[in-house]
Amino acid sequence: MSKFRKPLLIIGLSVLASAATALAGDGEHFKLGRVATPDELLAWDIDVRPDGLGLPDGRGTVAHGMEIFDENCASCHGDFGEAVGRWPVLAGGKGTLQADRPEKTIGSYWPYLSTVFDYVRRAMPFGNARSLSDDDVYALTAYLLYLNDVVTNDEFELSKENFADIKLPNETNFIDDDRTKEPFYADKSEPCMENCKPDKATIKAHAAILDVTPEDAGEDDQPANGGIE
């Protein structure tokens, strides 16, 4: 019991004193767990960063990507990435980010190509994840670039070597979280308690008119927006 208590206290204190202590890894250890083997790391460490870190060896062309896409992806995402029904749209939407109904796709919205490779490799095709070879994923990523007009030559080959050179058009339109600068957050004065607005409240919009609540909604009722993501 007392043996167990001590290291606990020390860790608590070192963290309080400075996060750097814990960071440097010189806090107390419990000697639990075992060292991961290289094969285990290889099996699970599949993430890819925008600078190309984590990319496996491999390559694939637009033309080959089209074949794989037609067979494994088009049933949900459409022949040209335009989507079937309510499955996600993968291409198009350029110039719609300020429109009433923005269409956020790889070409119109995504900041980095690495995300396409990483995500398709880890989660697609939906229902059969991790079934594609690394070369297949390169080819599909190349084809998605082609569907989004980022590359125009169907002989284009994407590989580990040229991957990090490719930029997606919307990369520079992402900004840091600046919510605390918004006027209603920056202004921390006491809110009004009495006679805060002049006239009696009048209704501007009813949810009932749209009637999209499940209990009362018909099958065809659709919300004004595309739902949650």
Place this chain on the structure above:
Amino acid sequence: MKTETTRTTRRALLRAGLAGGTAALTTGTAAGARAAGDPAITEIQDWNRYPGKGVDATPYGSPSSFEAHVIRKNVPWLTSDPISSVNFTPLHEIDGIITPSGLCFERHHGGIAEIDPNAHRLMVHGMVDKPLVFTMADLKRFPRENRIYFLECAANSGMEWRGAQLNGCQYTHGMVHCVMYTGVPLRTILNEAGVKPEGKWLLAEGADASAMTRSVPLEKALDDCMVAFGMNGEALRPEQGYPVRLVVPGWEGNMWIKWLRRLEIGDQPWQQREETSKYTDLLATGKARRFTFLMDVKSVITNPSPQAPIRHGKGPLVLTGVAWSGNGRIKRVDVSVDGGRNWHTARIDGPSLPKALHRFYYEFDWDGSELFLQSRAIDEAGFVQPTKDQLRGVRGSNSIYHNNGIQTWHVTEEGSIENVEIS
């Protein structure tokens, strides 16, 4: 089986005999006096006469059959497939600050992983002194802590950016829950592997079919994050990440990786799909905010509300709701019954814990007139819950995420209630 049938039959017979007896009695004697009384009192109820089921009838207990309507519900057209979908906490049916485990909303991207805890591993690697693998048994040998936190999906109230849409707080605000977690501080586990000084970010990954991933700043990881295997005193529910999940207090729910299997340390964020394509907030300018981790100060009146209209008429009325903030505790909640013209400070009851739901009440005498109910929360950092119009004024209507605007419920003279937007 046989005894059960015999007993039921005998009981049915008894009951039939008795009913006949009562009828005879009623016609025979003081029928008037009997009719004046409440039969719930004047008549002997079955449960008062016949013993109920024995102790082991439901070894794992479940709610009363009369509460069968208190369930999570989804909105089928919101998503393309139930495997990657969401359902909602019935906020209007619960009270206090703890959400019962079976009512906590669900959001999965690749369905519910059914994981054998004996086959589950947690790997810690990347910029560490030595990459480690832990079994569930290993994790349970670290010193643990118990903490109560809310978890809110960043898309909670997301539908309402474009105006009043869904009739019921379950649908407008039900992607939030609050439970007590049992687990190990994340820093304890990272420390075991020894984070290198260059390490600035953590990637957390799930073992489900979406292999969900999010980048978490190391500062947050070392502050108050947990690796939790328990909720509300028992093991995590499968739909909440059994056998182990990440807890990222006050930050958007998507980061609380369920079925947690991997923690990698790096010097940059990984720009995963859920922090680029999704969970970025598109502004009217066409620019999009990223890494908007914190869930802002928010509240909603849960009763009365569209799914819980006023059925009792004029007189004493209990108005209640929940408030929460990723910044810490809720300092105050104000309630308005006239659509924000005048505000009354509500009473917060129950524990007031940082980054947890707070329960508020405002009791008043309803005169039967039309009401516009609103609640406005203020957190301990001094942030005041904004109106939806204030939010739209700065951000536009296409942000999807982080809608913490003040909600209005319109109460008619009959007591029916509707989600509205007002002047």
